[in-house]
Amino acid sequence: MRILLVNGPNLNTLGAREPEIYGTTTLAQIEAAVRARAAEFQADVRALQSNSEGAIVDWLQQEQADGDGLVINAGALAHYGIALRDAVAACGLPAVEVHISNVWRREEFRHASLLSPVVSGAIVGLGAHGYVLAVEALARIIQGAE
Numbered sequence: 001m002r003i004l005l006v007n008g009p010n011l012n013t014l015g016a017r018e019p020e021i022y023g024t025t026t027l028a029q030i031e032a033a034v035r036a037r038a039a040e041f042q043a044d045v046r047a048l049q050s051n052s053e054g055a056i057v058d059w060l061q062q063e064q065a066d067g068d069g070l071v072i073n074a075g076a077l078a079h080y081g082i083a084l085r086d087a088v089a090a091c092g093l094p095a096v097e098v099h100i101s102n103v104w105r106r107e108e109f110r111h112a113s114l115l116s117p118v119v120s121g122a123i124v125g126l127g128a129h130g131y132v133l134a135v136e137a138l139a140r141i142i143q144g145a146e
């Protein structure tokens, strides 16, 4: 089993970025936690972080044939990235959307996600641990338990 992990704009600065909103866990720590949990499901992980929507679309097109599922925190692209939404919809993989912060408690422009209608489910507002929860949910979906 292979899980694709995508992090969008500004998530490379996790740890330092607005820690009162996003906590102090770094992206490297998140990727390590995702790899460790995935390994318990005999899954390996391919990870991308990019600040560029086009680079994420390119990467998804390239990796989708070798992937079984997708965990994606698109950052702000979740709210306006139509090309990314189309790529996620077209990739044919079950996907779980993650947001570290509770976007519903924040500015109104964060309340809508273009991705939510094209993913299996979303984990929102549970901090960096949300990525690990997403792996668990995705593994169950891939294995046909959900």
Ligand code: DQA
Pocket: 009, 010, 011, 073, 074, 075, 076, 077, 078, 098, 099, 100, 101, 102, 103, 110
């Ligand atoms: C985020 C929420 C988005 O609104 C924001 O633009 C981000 C991070 C989150 O993980 O809480 O970059 O996706």
